[in-house]
Amino acid sequence: MNTFYQMWGVVTPAEAKAKIDTQRQSVAEILSAQGVSAPRNLEEQALLLVGRDIYEMLIKGYTEKQWGRPCSELPAFIIRRLPVRFSYDNNYFNDAYQGVPIGGYNKLTEALLDGIECRTSEDFFTRREYWESLADKIVFTGKIDEFYNYCYGKLEYRTVSFEEEILDMPNYQGCTQVNYTEAHVPYTRIIEHKHFESFGDEVYANPVTVISREYSTEWKEGSEPFYPVNDARNNALYLQYKELADKEKNVIFGGRLAEYKYYDMAPVIERVLGLFA
Ligand SMILES: Cc1cc2nc3c(=O)[nH]c(=O)nc-3n(C[C@H](O)[C@H](O)[C@H](O)COP(=O)(O)OP(=O)(O)OC[C@H]3O[C@@H](n4cnc5c(N)ncnc54)[C@H](O)[C@@H]3O)c2cc1C
Structure with missing residues (x-):
């Protein structure tokens, strides 16, 4: 709901659902006018599931970086469903209990x-x-x-290469993980490691911070x-x-x-x- 509010200014789940449904409907009409009865690729599948705004802002660029292929060339079955959460919960997963083991x-x-x-x-x-x-x-x-x-x-297989950097500041992004869904940013996400284990003022106990940028690439022998x-x-x-x-x-x-x-x-x-x- 935080994202939907930022994108469209909607506040309630019903408003967000209505916005998505309108966009899905318009995609379905365009495809049907072209004689397309079932989505032929991931792009069409995603547009039918969540509409154009969410697809273009959150899915297209990230998926193409992650898989190194245009969404229009990826098969539709990869995303039969796209979980959309209508709550103000910013967690990535829906699980009741979430975390990492203390000490890693x-x-x-x-x-x-x-x-x-x-x-x-x-x-x-x-x-x-x-x-x-x-x-x-x-x-x-x-x-x-x-x-x-x-x-x-x-x-x-796909592989990931990590570019690590020590930054001369106590807090770079304020949380463990930020995903970069835009196509023009070459990495998919930045992890700031201290946030796994440090909370509140503890973050500032160390004046530096370590971040990793993640780049998704095709797997080759040796990686x-x-x-x-x-x-x-x-x-x-x-x-x-x-x-x-x-x-x-x-x-x-x-x-x-x-x-x-x-x-x-x-x-x-x-x-x-x-x-x-
Ligand atoms: C970058 C990245 C981020 C992730 N983030 C998350 C996350 O936030 N949350 C989450 O839930 N999951 C995450 N995952 C997924 C998580 O890492 C996997 O679910 C988990 O590691 C899978 O366990 P596994 O036993 O299948 O494979 P692995 O953990 O890969 O274990 C396979 C083992 O087999 C060994 N092995 C392979 N080939 C050989 C060989 N020829 N000889 C000897 N040993 C060999 C490997 O060295 C490895 O130790 C992430 C994965 C990646 C790559």
Whole structure:
């Protein structure tokens, strides 16, 4: 509602809904006049769901930066629904409980792994037979196409590069994350790390602040794959690999790379609990 107020000066949910509905209706009429009965791409799908103003201000530029492709060339199915919240709640997620572990995720995982042997900076594929010989059953969290030696071809991924800067000021943006939805700004968002853990006057206890600008780019060999590109071609290819994976007796494929699926933290943890139950 804060955004709708800034865009249109509307104050109540009913006013905001009416504004969106009018815009959706006009898009539907234009498409229908062109003989288009179902959205042919992400742009048309988004316009039908939220109207032109929200699409152009919040979705178009950000999505095109995130995926490196014009919205008119991205498939419609990527956004079957666009959650629109008619409340003055500025949180990103709708969950009742939200936060990050005190001290960060490293502290959480270190405590979970306490007493368990853990070896890092090891690539599964450089000593595959050795790792597979260590246990009767393994959980594989790497790229599923690489697991099968790319036998059906390569899946595509997006990666993120981070540009970090220490700024000579205690408070740069006043919150953890600001998204830049405009196409002309090359990064997608800026994270100001101190706001994860410092609140109120604590923010000013340190006279400097660290920020990271995030740039979304195509994944290339040697960089870290972050996001699956779930378009029709990649999803079909993934299903071929999944067929092989489903036949494995001693390997559990888990997470965003092995299941070729975007996961947030809470859903991926839920998935792990489900798998082990
Ligand atoms: C920039 C960014 C910001 C995010 N922000 C949020 C957020 O604000 N909120 C939220 O809920 N989620 C966020 N996420 C998503 C969150 O990071 C994921 O949900 C979570 O990490 C997925 O866990 P996973 O186990 O599937 O994959 P990962 O955490 O990536 O674990 C896979 C592990 O497998 C290892 N691995 C892969 N290949 C090999 C190999 N060949 N050999 C050995 N090891 C290998 C990797 O090193 C990694 O440790 C963000 C993700 C990114 C990239």
